[in-house]
Amino acid sequence: MAGITAYGVYLPYYRLKRETIFKAMGWFTPGIAGHAKGEKAIANYDEDSVTMAIAAGMDCFTDISREKINTLYLASTTLPNKERGNASIACGALNLSPNTRVAEFSGCLKSGTTALITALNEPNSELTMISASDCRLGKAGGTQEQLSGDGAVAIAVGNEGVIASLIGYYSLSYDFADYRRMDSDKFTRSWEQRWIRDAGYFKMIPEAINGLLTKCGIQINDITKVIYPPLSIRDHRDLAKRLVLEPDKVQAHLIESIGSTGSAHPLIMLIAALEEAQPGDKILVASFGSGSDALLFQVTEDIKKLKNRNKLKRNLDYKGELENYIKYLSFKGMLAKEMxxxxxxxxxxxxxxxxxxxxAVLRLVGSKCKACGTPQYPTERLCINPDCGAMDQMEDYSFSDxxxxxxxxxxxxxxxxxxxxxxxxxxxxxxxxxxxxxxxxxxxxxxxxxxxxxxxxxxxxxxxxxxxxxxxxxxxxxxx
Amino acid sequence: MAEGIKNKVAIIGMGCTKFGEHWDRSAESLIVEAFEEAITDAGIEKKDIDAAWHSTCFDEVNVGKSAIPLAAALKLPYIPVTRVENFCASGTEAVRAASYAVASGSCDIALALGVEKLKDIGYGGLPDFSQLRGIYNRQIFPNVTAPGQFAMLATRYFNRYGLSPEEGKRTLAKISAKSHANGALTPKAHLRRKVDVETIMNAPIIAWPLGLFDCCGVTEGAAAAIIVRADEAKAFRSDPVYVKALQIAVSPEEEYRYNKWDGTHVETTYRCGVRAYEEAGIKNPREEISMMEVHDCFSITELVIYEDLQISLRGRAKEDVDSGFFELNGKMPCQSDGGLKSFGHPIGASGIRMIYEEYKQLQGKCGERQIKNPRLGLTHNLGGFPANCVIGISIWGNEL
CATH class of the missing domain: 2.40.50 (OB fold (Dihydrolipoamide Acetyltransferase, E2P))
Incomplete structure (x- = not known):
């Protein structure tokens, strides 16, 4: 039975306090005061959705061997390249075989769960890595700026060493244009929040969850943890009431610590659930964006064999504050500064x-001299060891790990x-x-x-x- | 070892422009000035020159590629002219090539002339062009600057010898203060004012731990030398300056990519020094050398040069700095003209500018900064960075 065999998380180092944003922009949009709690994760100036996806993918290598991966899916709504394979960049940097089949899932915030469903439906694939990553941008002072954060998550799907096996899934697709960006848009636009909540969030997530429960013949009370992404803190809580869920069955939304990380978010919350899960637990994860996907997993005994289960916790703890809002604008390319x-x-x-x-460039692969054993970077024909100097005795040697x-x-x-x-x-x-x-x-x-x-x-x-x-x-x- | 160049050639004339930001002067104008001074000093005419070597590094900025800019500026009559470029050691390369050609007998009188125009780029510091490995560098190497590369030498040196940043910076500041004091006595220097140790230590950081006064300036200028065979030199003047050693050493980049280099010295300087001393027949450089002009692109560079040239013991150059060993009235004056610190560093000209100072000192023509009875003067020219560089060392004497 196919299922999750490993996971990895990447949260960028910087956190921006929402109070910092409010102090800078509250004069213009005082309404964001209500959101000015906690902090959000911010990609450094040298990061984008591809680099974060790669970092999350590398985090999986504690438990899986890169040689076994034969499929790689990237899921994001903010991939930097439109015509140059983002997944091919990731395939190279992750030092996977060029024989890896890669694909990119994009277009809506449920692309992460859609990639996961696709991977789980491919029995012939030995090991598939899905890496979901987003760094969506809201305009200065807007609600989106307050809520959205940056982060990435990677999940390995296979048939051996499964830590959470798939019970079933259910997908909905609607042209519900709550958040949108076109080709030339740098910033996310949205329609009125009340409409998104009442006509979309409160309707589609329950529809997907109930569809899945009916399909699997399971009651919601049988589920150990229910995961769905937050629209806002209050909306997340209110949806739990509508689903008639006990608070301890609702997976924490992470808005106050990292913000909403787009297509990565439901899967990051899934990792949070897996970190705490016991064998036998049933975990339901739903996404939201142009519809909704819902997936149901059952945790297995093998989860205890993971070398490091607390990857999200470590990422949440490893951080530094970005104190300067102007610097945030600069990192995000929103400031015309004197260079x-x-x-x-x-x-x-x-x-x-x-x-x-x-x-050398993409993989950080150098060489090891077969004559003297000296690792060296980058690869050259003559060994750098002055006591060796052998010619053409180099074999590939990875430095990235x-x-x-x-x-x-x-x-x-x-x-x-x-x-x-x-x-x-x-x-x-x-x-x-x-x-x-x-x-x-x-x-x-x-x-x-x-x-x-x-x-x-x-x-x-x-x-x-x-x-x-x-x-x-x-x-x-x-x-x- | 091969016989070497010792006592085979001599310099009979030199020229050097004032170094500075020559906003209103072209490379061609600087070339002509250095050349005219040199041939006047040598008492020869342009037609007497058989061959020339032209050193310049950042050709993109102003001078242009090939040796044609030199031949054209001086209207040299179809003689062989060669451009040499070996990073910041280019000037020493030009003198070396000219010396070898004269020594071989393939020509009788040779010119070495270096020039650099650096200020037409619109920003401070050296031009930000690809250097080693051309455009590949942009892909796989940090966007380093020269101050940053040498700063890493200081980081490692301070760490290895247990110097606090304050102690380390104070030692370096004394080196810069010494050179600025000498530069104030040198009319052709770019920066001609004394700077005290406290000012140096408190200057803005350029590349930690190096501050503004730990770095030499970006400058323009030209310098030239006329070289003939040693046994013919007295026919031109009574006080020619004879070559004792001319060595180049180039790093194979072991330091840069192999784990052995300790990061607190410049191996290529050490290797080049050993060969130069052997060529010159110097057994005890600390006792035998009268004075030095070394490549103080940064204060830390000069500190480790003292050790790499075996003047000071490893890790103990600080003691010689503290005792004033390298000051103008010390045992071995270093940078009597103010060095790169005061002259700045027009890449292709610097190596020849260093020789110009030793030449004038050996002739006793340095006025209020004249060193008493110098016998042997050493120049050390560094192109590149601590971990991968070209070193040119020359040693000159006023006796055969």
Whole structure:
């Protein structure tokens, strides 16, 4: 029986307090005062939905082997590329086989659950990874800005080592244009909130849940946890009443800690439920967006075998406050700031070069010398070890999953950075290998020579003139 | 070891423009000025020159590619002219090439001339162009600057030798203060004012832990040398300056990608120094060398150069800094003209500018900054970064 075999979560490091937004924008839209509680997760300037999806996918490798993955689905409404495979970028950065079948699910906020249903319906697929990720943007001062947050989740689906097996699913599709964006839109638009709630949220989620219960012949009282995404805190609570659910059966909405993470959100809540679940528990997860999907799982004994169950908890705890609202606007590309002429210099990206060097650029794969065993990056024909120097004795060696130690570092105020000063340093990898990386999700004051770091796939630059994002790996403080 | 270049050639004339932000002057104008001073100093004419080497690095900015800009500026009559580029060590490369050509007998009088125009880009610091590995660098290397690269040397040095940021920065500040004091005595320097240690330590950070005064300036200028065989030099002037060593060493990037390098020194400087001392027959550099002009692109660079050139013991250059060993009235004056710190660093010209100072010191022509009875002067030119660089070292003497 197909089911979930592993999961991973990625929440970006920064949190923005809603009070910070209110203080900055409350003069314009005083109505957002009611939402000004808690905080939301914010992607760093060097992150987008693809990089977060990859980070969540990497988080699964504690429990599954990347070699077994033969299908990869990305689900998001904010994928950065319209014509360049976002899932192919992820496939490369995750160092999956090029023989992996990839697809992207998009268009509405239920795309995450739709990808999951699709994966669960493919008995011939050995192991499918679904990674749902979103960073939706609301205009300054709006309700969407208060509510939406950034995050990603990855779920592995297979037939072996299933921790939660699928009992059934039920899907609804409606052209309910509550939230919308067209091709050229940077920001999410919405119709009146009361209409979305009364005509959509309160109707479609119950319709999907009841459809699923009827299909499976199960009463709602038999369910251990019911998961559905929040519209707002109050609406989430009110829907529980309409579903006649005891409060302890309702999975917490996470609005106050991360915000609404779009197509990732119901699945992040599913991970939260799985972290606490006992074998035998029945978990129902429903999404909302142009309809609704509902899926019912039963937790198995194998959930106890997971190496790390508390991945969401760790991500919720690992954070730093973004205190400055203007900086948030800048990170989100909403601020025309003086970059200086140095900042405006953009060398064209050579796509033929990036393709030729894809092992180095996309996968962070270097080599290990078969003659002397020295790991080295990037791959060259002659071994870097001066006592070896062997020619053409290299075999692929992945660095993206290796822990490193910060050999030295600096904070450079001259180099252009979207978050100056530019932090970079030299990393010595455990097991050997040394290379130079930008440092991210940290501050100079927290850095120390020798501290452990891990690798993270980030957007290094965005060349809007030529429509290309340059991705590469950076080092960040060891998160585990 | 090969016989080497020692005592085979001599410099008979040199020229150097004032270094600075020459908003109103072209590269061509700077070339002509350095050249005219050099041939006047040598007492020769343009037609006497058999071959020339032209050093410049950031050709994109102003000077342009190839050796044609030099031949065209000086209207050299169809002689062989070669452009050399080896990062910031380009100037030493030009002198080396000219020296080897003269020593081989393939020409009698050779010109080495370096020039750099850097200020026509619209922003401070060096031009932000792809360097090592061209456009590949943009894909897989941090967007580093020169201050950042050398700052990482300081981070590691402070950590290894247990210096607090305050102690480390104070040592570095003394190095910069010394050079600024010397620069104030040098008419051709770009920055000509004394700066005290406290000002240096409290200056804005450029790349932590390096502050504004730990960094040399971005400057424009040109410098030139006329080279002949040593045994013919006295026919041109009574006080030629003889070559004792001319060495280049280039890092194979072990430091950069192999885990062995300790990050507190520049291995290529050490290797180049060993070869230069051997070529010059120097056994004890701390005792035998009279003075040095080294590549103080940053204060930390100068600190580790003291150790890499075996003047100071590893980890103990601070003691020599504190005792005034490298000051103008010290045992081994370093940067008697103010160094890159005061002159700034027009890439292609700097290596020749360093030799210009040693040449003038060895001739006793340095006025109020004249070092007493110098015998051997060393120049050290660094192109690139601590972990992967080109080092050019030359040693000159006023006796055969």
């Amino acid at each position: 200086g002429i140095r900042g405006e210099e953009i060398t064209p990206t050579s796509l033929s070069l990036a393709w030729r060097e894809r092992n 290796k822990t490193g130690h910060l050999f030295t570092y600096t904070a450079d105020h001259l180099a252009y950075s979207e978050d100056p000063p530019a932090l970079y340093g030299i990393v010595d990898f455990e097991g050997g290998g040394r290379y130079w990386f930008d440092l991210t999700d940290c501050r100079l004051e927290s850095l120390e020579v020798g501290q452990p770091v891990q690798m993270t796939f980030r957007r290094r630059y965005l060349d809007e003139i030529r429509s290309v994002a340059g991705y590469f790996w950076k080092a960040m403080p060891f998160k585990g």
